Amino acid sequence: MLGRIIPLLFILSFINAQIALPTFQAVHKPHTAEAEALCASTSTLEVRVSAGNDDAEEAEGGSMYRNSSDLELVYDTWSNQNSQEVGMRFLNVTIAQGKEIKNAYIRFTADETSSSSVTVTIHGEDIDDAAQFGSNSNNISSRTKTSASVDWTPDAWSSTGATHDSPDLTTIAQEIINRSSWSSGNDMVFIVTGTGTGKRTAESYDGSSSKAPLLHIEYCTP
Template sequence: MIASENLLTFRSGAAGFYDLQSQSGTGNFGGFKSSCTSNLVVANGVLNAPDYTRTCSCSYQNQTSLALIHMPEIEFWTTSQLGSDAKSAGIVKQAGINFGAPGDRSSENGTLWLDYPSVGGRSPDLKVTVSNKKHELFRHHALKVQSSSGSDGMNWVAASGIINPQKITIAIQQETNAPPLPGIPIAGVEDDAEEDSKGQVKLHSSDLELGLDAGDPQVVGLRFSEIPLSASDQLESAWIQFTVDETGKSSSQLKIEAEASANPKPFVESKRNLSSRKRTKTNITWSPPAWTKVDAHGAGQATPDLKKLLQEVLSQPGWSKGGSVCFLITGTGTRIARSYKGASSGSARLVLKMKADTSEQIDLESKQSPAADTKHYTVKLTFTEPDEKVAAGQRLFHINLQGKQVQNSLDIRKQTDRAMQSLVLQFDEVAVQDRIELELVPADNSRYLPVISGIELINEN
């Protein structure tokens, strides 16, 4: 490793560097042989890369020496590797979300802009949810975009974006160090799945739509392993605890069944792998209340008592302690819960309460998150018109922030007078408790769907 006042250089597959001035992350120069040792040498503003590769056999394109000077207007992206600090619990103080960007980048005011979806490598784990799963992304080279006046309209933020996200939710309370919830967790990606009305099974889903998925009835399967129960154990009650991934207020009626098997197999992506399983005679109906808070995991997200279902499974021939149980959920309406995306992803958990358990019992109400203090944020929204064919008056949309309309019929092209020009709208003293909700609603007379490039949050407290 070679160090200077503003730059660290090292070998990282290709020639690698870390910008100490902006602390924006690790970047790489590809396309030339960088040798097996560090050969990026900083000298008086010039980055020298002498050829150290006479005995190298790596098949890089160019074997040569280079001298590089800093050109900040050139598009260059990095990955942010902030270690444990990137995933620590706490309140978001300052951050940017850059939709469709190829990596992370810091701005002059100290905001670390994170790519969404994350494609550039490891990044801090901000919880961002986009309600429209069928959204589209766009990206242009940053040199094609003109910045608005001042330093806020950064062309590289406006060079990419998302089309028709509908509602964007950003959690400001990051709780990755929070203690795990009680119960038996989903153990892997093959233990929760969705099957649509055509029998197509999907693992690795970003969430679980209980009931209907965009109006399509589906089966949701949950498989819990290593159940510590024998057929003779005295079970007082049992329930599945979900965590909210997206809010939902419409009426919902769900039916919960179990697979009538002492050894249900993991789910696979074969046709009707869920619906073809033999069901228990017993079923439990559940009418969940409105889910109004993302990340909630309290009484409203807990199923009714599933004791009778479990007892029927435990009575199956061949059941033994440590076996697995599979639940199948169908119904009407929609509740969207977290799926398995790792041990700390907030996926479903099976909670068991034994009659002989005299310890302090779990109070479902206590699992609801306490009311958060109100904080105030400056919210900056970056837009650009990415399509040169769109004229003024053709892409119109309203902006709702925290449930209130803050902009009526925004016309990006009219305000910027050209496509590929950044536009920044700033909203001060936005009251926030646990999340920021931004909704883009097409105007009735709009020919094109809403777009947005970036969201910057600065905690005023």
């Protein structure tokens, strides 16, 4: 029996020697732009409306009001303005073109209390460097809006002077920052629209410059 096993082992050893075993080579993946896009850290920018003509209301008929003591979002019974559009311009947004936005919102300060049901829609102006609001009719509604928008159904505003933050506006800010001709230091406009007779009334620059709408943006650096 042993005499049969030894030749068999010899044959198996010979066969194994003729078979090339597979070899394995480590693959190095190149450093990609996608990997570079990951945030090393974040920075925060806050910009408040800083001039009377940088927040404005446009009445339902198109008339412009740039010196109101408050901003009705968006129904206003004064002078039959009805469902209006509200614009806010934030100067010197020092974020480089294409930077990744991680969070963005607008902080409002309540000028009046209100608990009526209201839903508004927030857009940005789809432009590289937004201009100040003019006195000509339809100066807000005639501006090209971003394709991105955010709906907001705010809670009751039960205390004057309290602050209230919009929902996350990252998609809007990112659309503007991604424009090919956007440059750090350009100006950015947000527009609030809505329907119905509900409202929330916020401070304007002319009502209280220190409580005017505040834009908060967090973005990737470097």
